[in-house]
Amino acid sequence: MRPETICHVNYANECEENIEKERRYTMFTGIVEEVGTIDTISRGANSAVLTIRAEKVLAGTKVGDSIAVNGICLTVTRLMPHAFTADVMHETLNRSSLANAMRGAHVNLGVRWRQMADLAGT
16 A cells, blocks of 8 residues: 555554555655656646656566655556656645646656665666
8 A cells, every 4th residue: 555545434543554564664765767748738627647768777676666856756557668657746846846847847757665675687
């Protein structure tokens, strides 16, 4: 489960435990692996879907992995050969550098420490 996941009331305790585990094991290096480009932004009533063109950070990435976009941890919801999509809640949009994101804008991309170690072969 990802921190931005909405928890069903009956599973709140289990959900909170999973969120805490995810927080404990998700650590970004702070290293910008590449500069990506926002391809599309589809804004909805409560969230938006970003499609970001990238190459390097996609190596070894799978749906459900996290990619830092301008330092904001986003969960990959779809992978394409040269891009990925991520859902972004309005609260994240309103409180981050993504608030003014536009098509064609460049964004800094980074991967979790574990993914980076996998890419490096360690």
